[in-house]
Amino acid sequence: MIPNAPEIGKLLFIICFWICAIFLPVWLVSWAVGVLLPMLLEQGSPSMAMTATAETLRALTPIISVMVFIPINAMFMVLYERRALALFTVRLGPNRVGPDGLLQTAADAVKLLFKEDITPRGADAFMFTLAPIIFFAPSIFGALPLLAAITNNHSLYQITNLPTGIFYILAAASLPVVALVMAGWSSNNKYSLVGGLRAAAQAISYEIPLVLSLVTVCLMAGSLDVVKIAQQQDGGILNWNIAGGGALRGLDKAIQTKLGVETTPLITPQQSSDPTETPVAAPTTFEEVIHQYYPFEFLSYISAGVLIFCSFILLGLYLTGACAEINRIPFDLPEAESELVSGYNTEYSGIKFAIFFLAEFTNLFIVSSIATVMFLGGGDNPIPQWLLNKMPLEPIQKSLGAILSPFINGLHLIDPDTFWAAFWVIFKVYTFVFIAILIRGTLPRFRIDQLMDFGWKRLVPLSLIAFLVVVFARVLVVCHG
Amino acid sequence: MVSDTTSRPLKTDEMIINMGPQHPATHGVLRMVLTLDGEIVTHAEAVIGHLHRAQEWQGQNRTWFQYQALIDRVDYLSGMFTSWALARSAEVLDGCEVPERAEFLRVIVSEMNRITSHLLWLGTYLIDLGAMFGFPFYPFREREKLLDLFEEIAGQRMMFNYIRIGGVQRDPKPDWFTRLRAFTKEFPDRVDEYEAIVTENPIFLKRTKGIGILPLELAMDYGVTGPSLRASGNNLDLRKTKPYSIYPKLEFKVHTLDKPEGGDTWDRYILRIRELRESTEIIKQCLDMIPEGPIMNKKQIAGMRVKAGEGFSAVESPRGTLGCYIISDGSDKPFRFRWRNPSFCNLAVVGEMLVGSPIADIMAIFGSVDVILPDVDR
Numbered sequence: 001m002i003p004n005a006p007e008i009g010k011l012l013f014i015i016c017f018w019i020c021a022i023f024l025p026v027w028l029v030s031w032a033v034g035v036l037l038p039m040l041l042e043q044g045s046p047s048m049a050m051t052a053t054a055e056t057l058r059a060l061t062p063i064i065s066v067m068v069f070i071p072i073n074a075m076f077m078v079l080y081e082r083r084a085l086a087l088f089t090v091r092l093g094p095n096r097v098g099p100d101g102l103l104q105t106a107a108d109a110v111k112l113l114f115k116e117d118i119t120p121r122g123a124d125a126f127m128f129t130l131a132p133i134i135f136f137a138p139s140i141f142g143a144l145p146l147l148a149a150i151t152n153n154h155s156l157y158q159i160t161n162l163p164t165g166i167f168y169i170l171a172a173a174s175l176p177v178v179a180l181v182m183a184g185w186s187s188n189n190k191y192s193l194v195g196g197l198r199a200a201a202q203a204i205s206y207e208i209p210l211v212l213s214l215v216t217v218c219l220m221a222g223s224l225d226v227v228k229i230a231q232q233q234d235g236g237i238l239n240w241n242i243a244g245g246g247a248l249r250g251l252d253k254a255i256q257t258k259l260g261v262e263t264t265p266l267i268t269p270q271q272s273s274d275p276t277e278t279p280v281a282a283p284t285t286f287e288e289v290i291h292q293y294y295p296f297e298f299l300s301y302i303s304a305g306v307l308i309f310c311s312f313i314l315l316g317l318y319l320t321g322a323c324a325e326i327n328r329i330p331f332d333l334p335e336a337e338s339e340l341v342s343g344y345n346t347e348y349s350g351i352k353f354a355i356f357f358l359a360e361f362t363n364l365f366i367v368s369s370i371a372t373v374m375f376l377g378g379g380d381n382p383i384p385q386w387l388l389n390k391m392p393l394e395p396i397q398k399s400l401g402a403i404l405s406p407f408i409n410g411l412h413l414i415d416p417d418t419f420w421a422a423f424w425v426i427f428k429v430y431t432f433v434f435i436a437i438l439i440r441g442t443l444p445r446f447r448i449d450q451l452m453d454f455g456w457k458r459l460v461p462l463s464l465i466a467f468l469v470v471v472f473a474r475v476l477v478v479c480h481g
Numbered sequence: 482m483v484s485d486t487t488s489r490p491l492k493t494d495e496m497i498i499n500m501g502p503q504h505p506a507t508h509g510v511l512r513m514v515l516t517l518d519g520e521i522v523t524h525a526e527a528v529i530g531h532l533h534r535a536q537e538w539q540g541q542n543r544t545w546f547q548y549q550a551l552i553d554r555v556d557y558l559s560g561m562f563t564s565w566a567l568a569r570s571a572e573v574l575d576g577c578e579v580p581e582r583a584e585f586l587r588v589i590v591s592e593m594n595r596i597t598s599h600l601l602w603l604g605t606y607l608i609d610l611g612a613m614f615g616f617p618f619y620p621f622r623e624r625e626k627l628l629d630l631f632e633e634i635a636g637q638r639m640m641f642n643y644i645r646i647g648g649v650q651r652d653p654k655p656d657w658f659t660r661l662r663a664f665t666k667e668f669p670d671r672v673d674e675y676e677a678i679v680t681e682n683p684i685f686l687k688r689t690k691g692i693g694i695l696p697l698e699l700a701m702d703y704g705v706t707g708p709s710l711r712a713s714g715n716n717l718d719l720r721k722t723k724p725y726s727i728y729p730k731l732e733f734k735v736h737t738l739d740k741p742e743g744g745d746t747w748d749r750y751i752l753r754i755r756e757l758r759e760s761t762e763i764i765k766q767c768l769d770m771i772p773e774g775p776i777m778n779k780k781q782i783a784g785m786r787v788k789a790g791e792g793f794s795a796v797e798s799p800r801g802t803l804g805c806y807i808i809s810d811g812s813d814k815p816f817r818f819r820w821r822n823p824s825f826c827n828l829a830v831v832g833e834m835l836v837g838s839p840i841a842d843i844m845a846i847f848g849s850v851d852v853i854l855p856d857v858d859r
Contacts, residue, residue: 447687
C-alpha cells in the first residue's frame with residue numbers, strides 16, 4: 001500500500017489539468033494564425049498582398065506558438081516541480097492559491113512583475129538589462145527545429161526544419177552561458193562574479209560530453225537532421241535510439257514478418273522516408289529478415305548488444321551534461337545558495353529575475369525534448385507496430401474519426417497525427433523532467449574542483465570511448481537503412 | 482611591449498569577502514571576513530556580536546523565577562540544557578535535593594532535546610552541502626513528533642521552561658510515556674533511513690571526507706567540546722567523565738573516533754548519527770526505570786530565593802560543555818552570572834580550520850561544527 005497515494009493522485013491531477021491548460025491556448029493560437037486567418041484572407045479577394053500576408057502568417061506560426069507555449073509551460077513546470085518535491089520530502093507543497101494550488105505560479109508571476117526593478121549602484125546598467133534577454137532568447141530560437149521533429153514534420157512547422165538541425169540546437173543551447181557571465185560581471189557583486197565565471201567554466205567542460213554523446217547518436221542515425229532522426233525511430237520502442245540506435249530494428253521487422261502483420265501504421269502514419277529501405281526484396285520468413293539485418297550472425301548479435309549498452313551510456317552522459325548545462329542540482333554551482341548567496345542572479349529582482357527563472361525552466365524543458373527526440377523517438381508511441389495492430393483499436397479509431405472528421409476536413413481543427421505526436425512528446429519530456437526533479441530532491445552539490453574532475457576525467461573519456469565503440473559496432477549491424 | 486607583459490608574472494591580488502551577516506547559509510547572523518586567493522581561503526575571521534542580548538546582565542536584573550523563562554533563548558535548539566545548567570548551579574548553591582522522578586524526567590527530556598537538536602543539524606547541514614530540497618525534510622519529520630511531545634509537557638515547542646530550580650514543571654500523563662516509547666521503537670529505523678540516503682552517498686563522501694580536519698591538539702587549545710572534540714579522538718563527555726544526575730545508573734557508550742590526524746567533517750557527521758542512536762537507548766532505559774514520586778522540591782513563586790554563595794555546574798549539551806557560574810547574595814535576584822557556552826569556543830576554532838580550503842567548503846566545515854549563533858553571542 002502506498003502511504004502517500006492521495007498526494008500522488010493530486011500530482012497526477014495537476015499534470016492533467018495543466019497539460020490541458022498548456023495545450024488549449026497553444027493549439028488555439030497556432031490554429032488561428034496558421035489555418036484560420038490565412039484561410040479567411042485567401043477566401044476574400046485573392047490578391048497578391050493577401051496571399052503574401054497569408055504565407056507570412058503561416059511562416060510565423062512556429063514562432064508564435066513557441067512564444068505562447070514557453071511561458072505557460074514554464075509556469076506549469078514550476079508548479080510541477082514544487083509539488084513533486086513536496087511529494088518526495090513529506091510536505092504538501094503549494095495548495096492555497098486557486099483550486100488545490102493550481103494557480104500558485106500565476107500568482108508568483110504577478111508578484112514578480114509588480115516588484116521594484118532594482119539596478120544596483122555601480123552596476124553596468126546596459127549589460128545588466130541585456131543579460132536576462134540574452135539568456136532567454138536562445139531558449140525560444142533553439143527550440144524551433146525540435147518543433148518540426150516533434151510534430152512529425154507537420155506542414156505548418158516544416159519551415160523550422162534544418163538539414164543540420166542538431167548543430168543549430170547545440171549552438172543555441174550554449175549561448176545562455178554568455179548571458180550568465182554578463183550577468184555576473186555587470187552586477188558589481190563578488191558573489192555574482194564568481195557565479196558567472198563558474199557557469200562559464202562548467203559549461204565549457206560539460207558541453208564536451210554532451211555534444212559527444214549527441215554526435216554519437218547522429219552517427220548511429222547517419223544524419224544531423226533532427227526531423228530525420230525522429231522519423232527514423234518510428235514504429236515502437238524497438239526502433240528508438242535508446243534501443244541501440246536501430247540495432248533492434250531487424251528484430252522488430254522479423255517479428256512483424258513472423259506475425260504476418262501488415263505494416264500499415266495505425267496512429268503514426270509517417271513511414272520512414274528513407275529510400276534505401278524500400279528496395280529490400282521482401283524477405284518472407286523470420287530467419288531471412290534476421291539474416292538480412294544481422295548479416296554476421298553471432299558477431300552481429302554481440303554488437304547489437306554493445307550498441308544497446310552504449311546507447312544507455314550515451315543517454316546517461318547526455319542527461320549528466322544537460323544537468324550541468326542548465327545548472328541544476330547536483331551541478332548548480334553557479335547559483336549555489338549556501339556558498340554564493342544566489343550566484344549570478346543575486347542582484348536581480350522583479351521582471352529580470354522572473355525572466356531568469358522562466359528561462360531556467362524552459363532550458364530544462366528543451367534539454368528534455370532534445371533527449372526525447374534524439375533517444376526516445378520523438379513523437380512516436382512506444383508500442384511496437386505489430387503489437388499495436390493486434391490491439392482492438394480499430395473501433396475506437398473509427399468512432400473517433402467519425403466524430404472528428406468534420407473538424408479535420410472542414411477547418412483543419414485537429415490533426416490526429418500531430419495530436420498523438422504532441423501527446424507522446426509531452427509524456428516523454430515530463431518523464432525526463434521528473435527524473436531531473438528526483439535528482440534535485442536527492443543529491444547534494446558537487447564542489448567546483450570535483451565537478452571539473454568528474455567532467456574531464458570521467459565523462460569526457462567515457463564519451464570518447466562510447467563514440468569509438470559505436471563506430472566499430474555499428475558496422476556489423478544494419479540499423480536505420 | 483609584448484615580451485614585457487609576457488615575462489612579468491601575472492599580477493594577482495587577494496580578495497576580501499564579507500560572508501554574512503546577511504548570507505543564507507551562516508545559520509543566523511554571523512559575519513565571516515574571508516581573505517581569498519582565487520577560491521582558496523588564506524585567512525578567515527569570525528566577527529561575532531550581532532546577536533548580543535546581554536543575557537548575563539539580564540539575569541542579574543531579573544528574579545530567579547523570571548530568568549528561568551528567559552534562559553531557553555540562549556541556545557534555542559537545546560533549551561532543556563540551558564535550563565538544566567541554571568537549575569543545577571542554583572541547586573548546588575541552595576542545597577535543595579531534586580526528587581528522583583524529576584531527575585529521570587530531566588534526563589528523558591534533555592536526551593529528547595539532544596535528538597531534536599542533532600536532527601535539525603542533520604537537515605541544515607545537508608542544505609549547507611547543497612541538497613536544498615530533498616533530504617533535509619526527513620529529519621524534520623521525526624523532530625516534529627518530539628516537538629509535539631515537548632508541547633504537551635512544557636506548553637511550548639522550543640522555549641520550554643520545563644526544567645526548574647528544584648525539579649521539573651509538570652508530570653507527564655501516562656499516555657505521553659506510551660507515545661515516547663513508540664517513538665523510541667521506530668526512531669532507529671528512521672536513522673537507518675537517513676544513513677541509507679546520506680552516509681554512503683558518493684557526492685556526500687566527496688564533499689565531507691578529508692576536509693575541515695580538526696587535530697586534537699588544536700581542538701584542545703581552543704577549548705572545543707562536544708561532538709566536534711569527540712570526533713577528533715578525545716572522549717570528553719560530562720555524562721561519563723563527570724557524571725551528574727542519574728547518568729551513573731544508566732548504561733550508555735560515549736562514542737569517540739580514534740583519529741590520530743584529527744577528525745574531518747564526515748567524522749563529525751557520523752558521530753552525531755551515533756549519538757542519535759545512543760540517546761534513544763538512554764531514553765528507553767529511563768522509561769523502564771522511572772520511579773513514581775514527587776517532581777518538585779522548591780516552591781515556584783515569583784519571590785523565589787536561592788541561598789547566598791557561589792556555584793558552578795556544567796552539563797553536556799548537544800554542542801559540548803555548557804557551564805553556568807552563579808554568585809547569589811541570598812536575595813530574589815542573582816548577584817552575578819557567567820555562562821560558558823560551547824558554541825563560542827567551537828566557533829573560535831573554525832577560523833583556523835577554514836584556512837587553505839576552497840570557498841565551497843566554508844559552509845561544509847562551518848556547518849559541521851554545529852554553531853548556534855545566539856549561543857555564541859548570548
